Amino acid sequence: MSIREGARRHPVMAAMVAAYIVAWSLYGLITGSRNTASYVVIVSAVALAVAAADARVHFSPLVLVGLAIWGFGHLAGGLVHLEGPGDRILYNAVFLRWGHFDNVVHAIGFGTSGIAAWEATRSWLPAEPGHRLGTAVVVCLLGQGVGAFNEVVEFWSTHVLADTNVGGYENTGRDLVANLLGSAVAGWWVSRRPRAYSVG
Numbered sequence: 001m002s003i004r005e006g007a008r009r010h011p012v013m014a015a016m017v018a019a020y021i022v023a024w025s026l027y028g029l030i031t032g033s034r035n036t037a038s039y040v041v042i043v044s045a046v047a048l049a050v051a052a053a054d055a056r057v058h059f060s061p062l063v064l065v066g067l068a069i070w071g072f073g074h075l076a077g078g079l080v081h082l083e084g085p086g087d088r089i090l091y092n093a094v095f096l097r098w099g100h101f102d103n104v105v106h107a108i109g110f111g112t113s114g115i116a117a118w119e120a121t122r123s124w125l126p127a128e129p130g131h132r133l134g135t136a137v138v139v140c141l142l143g144q145g146v147g148a149f150n151e152v153v154e155f156w157s158t159h160v161l162a163d164t165n166v167g168g169y170e171n172t173g174r175d176l177v178a179n180l181l182g183s184a185v186a187g188w189w190v191s192r193r194p195r196a197y198s199v200g
Helices: 002-009 011-031 036-057 061-079 101-121 132-160 169-191
Strands: none
Touching: 002 011, 002 036, 011 036, 011 061, 036 061, 036 101, 061 101, 101 132, 101 169, 132 169
């Protein structure tokens, strides 16, 4: 089975991700977080999909570590409740007056997703060999595309779930800016390493 094959290729990473999914699941149950089921299901599904795809794609360590960090941050953001009025979670935390924990998770998650999508499709969508700008643009657009799909899912969830904590228009705008920044950095990173990401 491809999922098992992917997990066997990276046993330490697979064990760490499985361990923190179990740990956050228990945390959510103990604290009574209403978001536990949805957040755990999403991260578990992404982890299984990455394991299955890795059996064919052989993702780089950067992608696997980046997605593992995203998974941990996503669970923490949705399950850790903050003190104060209202039903606030870690995703609502603000630092340095304008930064949100949510924005950091988005930048990491969808920047890494752009690289993952590039690694999975670079044989279908090759940039001209040695064309750094072309590579950077493709990676950046792929990351933003995955991020935009996430916003569609969040929009859908507000219509079918009673309480999602995804925020309103302001939150969506911040998420899209964070996605752009993370994807742009990812595109720059990949474009500076043509040998590691060459086709063939």
